[in-house]
Amino acid sequence: MAYTKKEEFTAQEIRIAELGKALSHPARVAIIKLLAKRQACICGDIVDELPLSQSTVSQHLKELKNAGLIKGEIDGPRVCYCIDPKVWAEACKYFGNFFDNEITTKTC
Numbered sequence: 001m002a003y004t005k006k007e008e009f010t011a012q013e014i015r016i017a018e019l020g021k022a023l024s025h026p027a028r029v030a031i032i033k034l035l036a037k038r039q040a041c042i043c044g045d046i047v048d049e050l051p052l053s054q055s056t057v058s059q060h061l062k063e064l065k066n067a068g069l070i071k072g073e074i075d076g077p078r079v080c081y082c083i084d085p086k087v088w089a090e091a092c093k094y095f096g097n098f099f100d101n102e103i104t105t106k107t108c
Contacts, residue, residue: 016098019091022067027052027060032083035070040082
């Protein structure tokens with residue numbers, strides 16, 4: 001197993017990277033936008049909106065859920081997904097602070 005030196009970085013740097021990785025695919029960005037607009041969705045509803053198969057959408061939902069950005073509630077044979085507001089607020093804070101860093105160099 002490869003040694004990644006992950007423990008050499010701060011918890012905040014690791015978390016920003018995890019959230020960034022979860023949002024690193026256009027399908028996941030589209031899923032987040034859809035969930036934000038609708039408040040909650042069943043997986044089948046998401047599949048109807050995206051040009052992807054059900055299994056592919058499920059894989060993207062799994063990545064977003066693993067990062068904590070979304071949560072899913074089992075409703076019989078279906079899962080209803082929504083954005084986790086606590087984790088979303090965390091992501092907004094971390095990315096906001098990250099992108100608020102002023103760049104002072106004028107040349108490379």
